[in-house]
Amino acid sequence: MWCWRRMLRIPWTAKRTNVSILAQLGVSVRLSSICYQRLLSYFGHIMRRGNDSLEKIIVTGNTEGKRPRGRSPTRWADQLKKSNSDRFYQIAKMASNRSRWRQFTNAKLRYHQDHDLQS
């Protein structure tokens, strides 16, 4: 949903339900391969930025203090980190190497597409 919102340029402060966004897109809930690819490449893009990049700080969650209520773009990163912080760190580190990240995302996309075809 974060990806769809970004693609439609809906600010996370906008009070839009996921259902209304999906209706606008006219898509199924399942993340499309295109969206998944964009998500991965966008993540890599951010991770290759300097450590003072605001977007990188937001995604890696190196922020102190209060966080606004409601859904924010950090949610998916939070979930990833919560489920396994070592894995998040490794993925973030991997994304900083462009050619390594491309190998990783290509493998992920092949897997994703294979599973899309089956369903």
Ligand SMILES: *[C@@H]1O[C@H](CO)[C@@H](O)[C@H](O)[C@H]1NC(C)=O
């Ligand atoms: C950014 O931070 C990471 C993790 O703390 C560190 O490994 C890396 O060297 C830093 N990069 C720069 C350009 O300062």
Ligand SMILES: *[C@@H]1O[C@H](CO)[C@@H](O)[C@H](O)[C@H]1NC(C)=O
């Ligand atoms: C980046 O990844 C490539 C491909 O996996 C590897 O050959 C290369 O040594 C890596 N570069 C650095 C700086 O780690």
